[in-house]
Amino acid sequence: MNKPCTDQLKVSKFFVVPEKLGDIVINLIKIGIVVGLIAFLSLAFQTAFYKPSWRLLGLPEHLRIQNDSVIDNGPTNISHILFGLGGSAQTWHDRSNYSKIWWEPNTTRGFVWLDKKPKISHTELLVPYKISHGWRRFKYLHSASAVRIARIVYESFKLGLPDVRWFVMGDDDTVFFTNNLVTVLRKYDHNQMYYIGGNSESVEQDVLHSYDMAFGGGGIAVSYALAVQLARTMDGCLRRYFYFYGSDQRVWACVNEIGVPLTHEKGFHQLDIRGDPYGLLAAHPMAPLVSLHHIDQLSSLFPNQTQTQSLTKLISAYNLDPARIVQQSICYDHRRKWSISISWGYTVQIYTTMLSAADLQMPLQTFRTWRTSSDGPFTFNTRWMNPDPSKQPAMFFLDNLQMVGSQGSITSYKRFFAKGADKCNKSHVNVQVQRIRVSALKLDPEYWKNVPRRECCQIMEGGSIKGGNMHLRVKKCRPKETTTI
Numbered sequence: 155m156n157k158p159c160t161d162q163l164k165v166s167k168f169f170v171v172p173e174k175l176g177d178i179v180i181n182l183i184k185i186g187i188v189v190g191l192i193a194f195l196s197l198a199f200q201t202a203f204y205k206p207s208w209r210l211l212g213l214p215e216h217l218r219i220q221n222d223s224v225i226d227n228g229p230t231n232i233s234h235i236l237f238g239l240g241g242s243a244q245t246w247h248d249r250s251n252y253s254k255i256w257w258e259p260n261t262t263r264g265f266v267w268l269d270k271k272p273k274i275s276h277t278e279l280l281v282p283y284k285i286s287h288g289w290r291r292f293k294y295l296h297s298a299s300a301v302r303i304a305r306i307v308y309e310s311f312k313l314g315l316p317d318v319r320w321f322v323m324g325d326d327d328t329v330f331f332t333n334n335l336v337t338v339l340r341k342y343d344h345n346q347m348y349y350i351g352g353n354s355e356s357v358e359q360d361v362l363h364s365y366d367m368a369f370g371g372g373g374i375a376v377s378y379a380l381a382v383q384l385a386r387t388m389d390g391c392l393r394r395y396f397y398f399y400g401s402d403q404r405v406w407a408c409v410n411e412i413g414v415p416l417t418h419e420k421g422f423h424q425l426d427i428r429g430d431p432y433g434l435l436a437a438h439p440m441a442p443l444v445s446l447h448h449i450d451q452l453s454s455l456f457p458n459q460t461q462t463q464s465l466t467k468l469i470s471a472y473n474l475d476p477a478r479i480v481q482q483s484i485c486y487d488h489r490r491k492w493s494i495s496i497s498w499g500y501t502v503q504i505y506t507t508m509l510s511a512a513d514l515q516m517p518l519q520t521f522r523t524w525r526t527s528s529d530g531p532f533t534f535n536t537r538w539m540n541p542d543p544s545k546q547p548a549m550f551f552l553d554n555l556q557m558v559g560s561q562g563s564i565t566s567y568k569r570f571f572a573k574g575a576d577k578c579n580k581s582h583v584n585v586q587v588q589r590i591r592v593s594a595l596k597l598d599p600e601y602w603k604n605v606p607r608r609e610c611c612q613i614m615e616g617g618s619i620k621g622g623n624m625h626l627r628v629k630k631c632r633p634k635e636t637t638t639i
């Protein structure tokens with residue numbers, strides 16, 4: 155209470171000035187006003203007749219740059235992201251169904267870019283579409299649509315929409331987890347040149363294209379500052395790199411001419427794999443899940459469900475706790491000698507052996523490489539998955555979920571028996587658990603600002619299994635707590 159009073163006193167003293175000095179001050183103020191007026195008028199003239207400085211960047215006249223975003227330093231939110239999905243009139247009929255899973259009308263901004271008018275009517279579509287222009291004049295070796303889709307970043311920029319900080323490109327079969335995308339992009343300054351994404355899971359693909367390329371299906375995030383440069387140089391790049399295969403490769407080559415490296419974020423998933431992505435999502439890297447691609451070419455995430463049903467289910471958990479989706483925690487039931495791995499919102503596994511955290515954080519290889527359907531290698535380590543279901547861990551899949559208060563959740567995972575696993579030997583995975591409930595507090599997105607640490611897991615109710623039910627809790631680790639057998 156004291157401090158403000160003394161401050162006020164000081165202020166009032168400051169204004170008590172001797173009379174003569176007072177005259178000088180008044181004159182000074184008069185001069186100040188005149189100078190200010192002149193400055194103001196010249197500024198007004200300048201703004202009226204000013205040729206904008208982006209001409210210096212060599213941008214064509216018609217590219218109007220909004221400069222508000224340069225001034226607005228508030229945290230990045232969904233309204234600052236302009237999506238540009240690469241589609242075609244032919245594929246959009248079916249694939250627009252995927253956008254219904256994640257696109258929120260009046261919140262998500264952007265367009266799907268098509269080669270021509272689609273047959274389905276406007277009202278059936280959630281994502282507004284635009285027809286790509288000016289791409290047919292470019293030479294190409296493999297596909298004209300690669301040229302067209304590479305140009306989306308340019309065409310999106312050219313729209314000159316206000317308050318865009320990031321241009322995010324994806325395919326029409328990419329599912330984005332937009333909350334997590336915002337969490338990731340918020341870490342970076344859109345006024346610097348950023349090129350963000352992930353590469354391919356299959357080494358053969360990275361060798362063929364590049365480890366340093368953001369693969370388009372997983373999503374490519376381009377900051378405003380980089381988009382300015384890309385818009386300027388894109389058409390030249392398209393002419394120079396006509397022999398490239400994909401659209402993402404053309405963008406990459408162009409970004410390389412500008413000299414900007416890839417900022418690799420592990421939540422962008424090109425999913426260049428064949429088969430079942432289960433292993434990967436059951437042991438996701440410690441990074442927010444940003445995107446999933448190739449979803450119509452992979453096994454359904456949940457058994458006995460279509461991919462659309464599966465994604466709807468996964469997104470229902472994501473909506474409850476976006477930052478936590480598919481984050482892993484590991485528990486040991488020391489009495490029974492079980493290892494338990496949770497991938498929050500998706501699956502739980504029980505192993506009837508004690509496996510170290512180093513083993514459990516390594517994805518089970520339930521998939522093969524994209525191009526040649528080989529047994530690897532991948533850009534991450536994998537564990538061999540025994541094809542004999544009786545030698546696989548007991549698997550549980552998300553079944554129910556509920557919010558507890560405003561900050562907590564209980565997700566429940568139901569036992570799944572692969573064909574033949576129900577008949578197998580009592581001694582192995584035939585654990586008596588049928589359902590696992592997992593309590594957790596909502597993970598603060600701020601968690602991802604710091605170096606992440608895997609959350610700990612606790613077996614509740616003394617590990618009792620009542621009516622086939624087991625209860626676990628995921629929680630922040632105590633400072634000295636470790637996941638130790």
Ligand SMILES: *[C@@H]1O[C@H](CO)[C@@H](O)[C@H](O)[C@H]1NC(C)=O
Nearest residue numbers: 201207219220221222224225
């Ligand atoms: C932003 O644009 C306004 C006019 O729209 C202009 O007066 C102002 O000087 C510009 N600011 C910057 C930093 O370019």
Ligand SMILES: *[C@@H]1O[C@H](CO)[C@@H](O)[C@H](O)[C@H]1NC(C)=O
Nearest residue numbers: 226228229230231232233234
């Ligand atoms: C996003 O941030 C801007 C300010 O940068 C604010 O005006 C706008 O309301 C915010 N939008 C949402 C959806 O939070």
Ligand SMILES: *[C@@H]1O[C@H](CO)[C@@H](O)[C@H](O)[C@H]1NC(C)=O
Nearest residue numbers: 247248249250251274278462
């Ligand atoms: C997608 O939705 C349309 C109706 O909007 C339907 O006709 C089509 O069969 C659906 N495609 C898939 C693959 O689910």
Ligand SMILES: *[C@@H]1O[C@H](CO)[C@@H](O)[C@H](O)[C@H]1NC(C)=O
Nearest residue numbers: 257258259260261262279280
């Ligand atoms: C989106 O906005 C339009 C007009 O602004 C409105 O008519 C429509 O109901 C809104 N849709 C949703 C899902 O909020």
Ligand SMILES: *[C@@H]1O[C@H](CO)[C@@H](O)[C@H](O)[C@H]1NC(C)=O
Nearest residue numbers: 457458459569570571572573
């Ligand atoms: C698969 O789903 C169908 C229909 O929902 C159901 O009848 C069947 O029992 C399910 N099979 C398994 C193995 O869960």
Ligand SMILES: *[C@@H]1O[C@H](CO)[C@@H](O)[C@H](O)[C@H]1NC(C)=O
Nearest residue numbers: 544576577578579580581582
């Ligand atoms: C069950 O396990 C025992 C011992 O490991 C083995 O002898 C027996 O053949 C197994 N039975 C089946 C059906 O796999």
